Amino acid sequence: MMFLQVQNLTKKFNHKTVVNNINLSIKKGDLVAFLGPNGAGKSTTINMLIGIIQATQGQISLDGFTPQDKQYHQRIGVVFQKSILDDDLTVKQNLTIRQGLYQHLNRNLNYWIEKFSLQKIINQKYKTLSGGQKRRVDIVRALLHEPEVLFLDEPTTGLDIQTRELIWGVLNELRQEMNLTIVLTTHYLEEAEEADFVYVIDHGKIIASDTVENLQARFAQNCLTMQVKSADVQLPSGYQFQWEGDKVSVFVSTTDCLKILNQLADQIVTFDYRRGNMDDIFLNLTGREVE
Template structure:
């Protein structure tokens, strides 16, 4: 659906996006994961036509960003809203719907129902909570029934209930209409549900794969053993990534079977254990050397 080749953008002497390639298929949920300044938003701005690349090519269903038809495929939720704060929700959405030639009224009403907008439609946008504003922003972005939706850190600052509601509806739209979503996020649980993940650091794509493959390659599971006595804990041979603190030993392992073997080996010396799967955070630290903020 979307093919990007050698995409590059400079701001003065700073390389914001450094020669990246992307291939995105219809119906996928794609996550761009990276810390502030990694190049995620700059990439999105080029893909949406707001920024002109210094080099490289972008093709969406055979169209380039300079063509009018390119934007017909797109819906965009920016970090900062484009809606008028002094107008009501209903008025804002009414104005936005008139920008599209074939806006489906029933589809718009269904969106408002799904995102629970009707109860606040007569309130001024400025009076809404952060979660309410974000739901309205997403409805606005979907009015034209786009095939590709860009979400630039849509959940920043939102409570977990609002994030859950937003993703319930977006997943439903993906199932019903084959909506493709490109997401930049700081929330690892959102990246965790993606079909494909691009990890960005210093303008480069440092990893690109499915969540499961990234975890298998970069995120080791950990087994914590709680020993009955500190001297017993000290008897365990440790590798470079293993840790020991008093009676507690944390060992990095590759499989559940390896964990079971170790638990069996030390079953008479421990009083408890904890097995934890590797996470997206582990992947990010392994690839970039820093935690995501």
């Protein structure tokens, strides 16, 4: 049985369908990524899952509870695109107030402060923090009560790579320690490549859903490009090659790549092999690059 189950989820605003009959099946402990261009319906879907807006139709079940149940909200944590913390309070004051909402906590505030390296900024006012510092505090706020599901709505947009690596390093540790389920929307395709399962959303519909490995096999081709000594080189049959100057390219599997390289070894000056990635998947499915 899936931990988080969504059936026929639909949302209309003024007769405009923003989310159209979406079905989701999410296993406990998985990292699940929602991909899609701006306006695809990702954030609206998240807002229905966390209970901020009500679905026009459809069912949402988290281990048997719905967004109308108190127990549902006790099991989830949310990091919004925009912070909901008080600018004029310090980091510690903001987190202490949040902590006071819960009666029984297994981990104290110091645990989270150390986990996300907040020691140096703990007494600064929230409004004085950098974007990356604010985001780390936002994530701690969402994790204080140790939710079973963490919803992240584009959590690392605009952050430097060091901050993104720190955040994901800690979140991956928590997935191991707490069996934490993470539902993510992101503009960074390299983050989606780490997901256990990916839903690609466009115009309010799920247009593809699978593991990263399976999506790559279906929608992202590996490309071998070779610079050869002569245009008269005898290329192996059974492949479609594309020429550009003294370079020739072919879409092949890793096994076929090795065969071609071995066969043409004495004719190759240099070569490059690029595996298909999430950029290719997204482009092939939506017809455009991620925005």
